[in-house]
Amino acid sequence: MAGESRTVPRNPLRDPRDRRLTRIAGPSALVLFGVTGDLAKKKLLPAMYDLAQRGLLPPAFSLVGFGRRDWSDEEFADYVRAAVEASSRTTFDETVWDQFRGGLRFVSGAFDDEAAYVRLDEVLAELETSRGTRGNTAFYLSIPPDWFEAVSHHLADQGLADRSQPADGPWRRVVIEKPFGHDLASAQELNAVIERVFPSDAVFRIDHYLGKETVQNILAFRFANRMFEPLWNAEHVDHVQITMAEDIGIGGRASYYDGVGAARDVIQNHLLQLLAFTAMEEPISFDADHLRAEKEKVLEAVTVPDTPEGLAGASARGQYTSGWQGGEQVTGFLDEEGFNPASVTETYAALKVGIRTRRWQGVPFYLRAGKRLGRRVTEIAVVFKKPPHLLFPVHDGDEFGQNVIVIRVQPDEGVTIRFASKVPGTQTEIRDVTMDFGYGHAFTEDSPEAYERLILDVLLGEPPLFPRQAEVELSWRIVDPFEEHWASLGTQPEPYAPGTWGPPSADALMARDGRSWRRP
């Protein structure tokens, strides 16, 4: 996928050895649907300002807000400024803001209001002459997927998007956020809607986990080092645990969450992407095609039980109850205000899957995600087999000797290695110790937000960090059997107290294999 430099010969000033020269995005505009949403306010708008502050946005960059509010450009600018001042990572700078502000426009209208798209067309044309955007446009759909059809349809009608983008014309890209459907069939349907209007390489699916430095570091950790990769296989690894825990409840997302649940909400996308990074083979380069091919390969090799008994034995689900958590009384899932009290939606899900490759044959991958758990943490733990305890005596119940590499994705980003060490004294007592690498200690205190990296990549036309439709569909193939199994049961998920680590069935899932969950 080429950027806007398609028709221009090689740039003599770009020398691959000259790594001080960062690439700035070419002239372009971004149309943001859903400007008043939480994501736009807390993440997207501040991230765009931060990019401008770091000098990575083109001078022509223009941001068009599209929404129902009856705003003027000035009112929109005030709104953006408030969002930036509240949440930007870099310090607010009047000069940068003035320049950024010059490209702010607002188009008022409903998503299905044809006249509004005519105005959008006019605004984009105006920006082309007044700011020099050269017609390059990214459409960021930060809106519920129900609206994708209407929006893309109107964009096409207005001639703002076209499947057959001429190679020498301006580019048009579309950015969409999860959820990419609620099962395989709906994901395919949704994709058909988008790809009717945008060619597949112009569709950027955001999984913001892939913008995180720690997730990209998994590849560096594995493939830029000599000492881990030789052990990274079934010969040495006992099992892998991938955890994404939140200490908050569903709060304001109640209406969205009912019928979705933990497995669809985060396991299908974030956790399976983490699994792919952890388990994939080394790609031959960082090219989007190579990286995605390896991820798809490993996702395709994931095995899921195919009998109801198998599925029951390889999964657990729960719902948090009311109770005390960390000194405050919290409301149970079914008692959340305005919520369906008979909901069978799970707030905790644990799955056990295998990977049918030579590297991972027989190594279970345990994935768990939940709300109102012990603390907020996302991490990957690679647990190694016990060594043969010949020299050092093993006492019953001793937990030592099982080496673990923990990749902490958030918070407190870093890597921990657990290994056994002798306790000082005359006896040969062994105890596990941890060795810790903290990102914040060894590197910059302010690493860029995930969205900064991803928005920049969209404008540059760099797709490696965006999952392809194939990955989305493969992920649904993994999650769907569990969802169908749970739906067929018609029973209530098992309750668990807030602030704990999930329902007893989750512990039973591990106990059946003679293992236990780590306490993250």
Added chain:
Amino acid sequence: MKIRMQDTTTSQVAKRITQLREKSGVVTLGRVLTLVISTDDAGIESAVQAANAASLEHPCRIIVLALGDPAAPTRLDAEIRVGGDAGASDVVVLWCAGENAHADESLVSGLLLPDAPIVAWWPGVPPEVPSATALGRLAHRRITDTASASAAEPALWALRAGHHEGDTDLAWTRLTLWRIQVAGIFDTLDVATLRSVTVDGAPDSPSTMLLAAWLTLTLKVPVTIAHSKVGHGIRAVRLRCTDGDVVLSRSQSQVARLYQQGRPVQRISLPRRTIQDCLAEELRRLDPDEVFGAVLHQGLPRTDLSPVQASER
């Protein structure tokens, strides 16, 4: 916390640092490099301040060698700064007088972090051949600053004469934002239409000459230097093309303007870089900057350094 040690040795300083680590949990783990700063007494605080700020991006141990009077009685005083007084680093200042006033390896080797790369920085007047000094031989990367010299052009020729792989100069680092923007112009501009280039900058700025040398080397068209007012660094880059001029210019503000035929004027944030910005950029990559080497060795001799008067626009 600052700990002053009078008339001491580096081994006592190293011991004290280990004690601090054990007692108060002040750790130096996770440091990625050792930065050795060679300066005079007056330059200590400004150098440490810049290095501390840069250490937020690259946690490091900072060793400051304040070389005093070689004729004075031989003596070594030290100060250890940790915690709030040291950013994300720990700082050791060594005041060296008498026999110690010649920086040699033994003075610092006990304080270097194991395995971590070493960067040497001369904020003031650099040695003739940085890589030939005791400190330079030890370091993986040597940073000088020709902007501190009184005359820019002789300083650049001296820099070229003494340049070895791994040497870098902050006059080059100050250019990075300009270079990014100029390179950005050629992402959409066909270089075949380019006829000539004028770099408009202050005569006292080695950066102006380095920018001209870089463009001479890469663009293969005539590059002229136009001198504007002293003390303002680079003012503009004018690209003369067959279908009109492209001009990137910055007056005294932080914002540059990009003029292009038939296109709206664009404003680009192009702030003057602080010393800590430049230092942080230098610490980001520790392998030799080959492009800088090529600009010095091949670009500079080909560059027309005789200035013309700047146009008024």
